Amino acid sequence: MDASHLSTTAQAYDAVAPQYVALxxxxxxxxxLDRAIIEAFAGLVRQTGSGPVGDLGCGPGYVAAHLRDLGLDVFGVDLSEALIEHARVSYPxxxxxxxxxxALDVADGTLGGVVSWYSVIHAAPADVPVYLAEFHRVLAPGGHLLLGFFESxxxxxxxxxxxxTxxxxxxxxxLAGLTRDAGFQEVGRMLRQPLENExxxxxxxLLRKE
Incomplete structure (x- = not known):
């Protein structure tokens, strides 16, 4: 994992935080459709009842807030100090x-779910298995992972x-193949066509830890 790459990504989001939040x-x-798959994820996590949910790469916190509204115990982590500050103000x-x-400060096997909503998109492709391994480490057996990303x-x-950036x-x-290699079983997938402004x-x- 290249620390300079993480720093560059954090600095890039810090520099445009007000504009990004407005966007x-x-x-x-x-x-x-996005809400539907997030709600399906939340339903699966509630069924298992296996622990809190991490919104990893949470940005300004709107996905974490939506998960909270769906009845989940959720926390957020992000590289950008500016976006975390916005999230704290918006959702105290x-x-x-x-x-x-x-490198999460989370014990092994303690989370019921992980959401990575457009957060691994900035990772160098060679580093994505590192993130998936960390998601697998922190999830409880049977815990669920939801990945959102730009499809090719x-x-x-x-x-x-x-x-x-x-x-x-x-x-x-x-990407599904990498998740299998990391020990996840695919529950479902979605492809959404771009909207007019996308x-x-x-x-x-949508994946489950085996």
């Missing part, structure tokens, strides 16, 4: 902390000019 201020409003009832998804639309894995579009089958197809993988 995502509507959260999941107007995104019924939720715990948010600055940290890396690759039939093209190879490739970087693109994300508005904040370099990100990657993943073929859904390739450039790329979106992928979601």
């Amino acid at each position: 995502v201020r509507d959260g999941l409003a107007g995104l019924p 009832d939720l715990p948010f902390s600055v940290g890396s998804m690759a 639309g039939g093209e190879p894995l490739s970087p693109f000019d994300h508005k904040v 370099t990100a990657y579009r993943w073929p859904i089958d390739r 450039r790329f197809q979106h992928g979601r993988l």
Whole structure:
């Protein structure tokens, strides 16, 4: 894991935090398919009752707040101090902390769920298995993982000019293969076509720790 890459990503989001918060201020409003898979994830976590949920790479906290509204015990972690500060102000009832998804201050096997909503997109492809291994470590047996990402639309894995810092579009089958290698079983997947103001197809993988 390249510490300089993490620092660069954090600094990039800190530098544009007000603009980024304005961009995502509507959260999941107007995104019924996104809400549907998050709600399916929440339902599975409630069924297992196996612990709290980590929103990892939580940004300004709107997904964590939605998970709270769905009845989950949730906390958020993000590299960006500026975005964490915004999350704390916006949702003072939720715990948010600055940290890396690759080195969580969480005991083994204690979480009922993990959400990584467009957070592994900035990881160098070679580092993604490191993040998946950490998600697997902190999840309880039978715990669930939800990944949200930009899907490649039939093209190879490739970087693109994300508005904040370099990100990657993943073929859904390739990313699903990495999750299998990390010890996850696929529960379901979704491909959402881009909206009028979006450039790329979106992928979601709903997974369970074996």
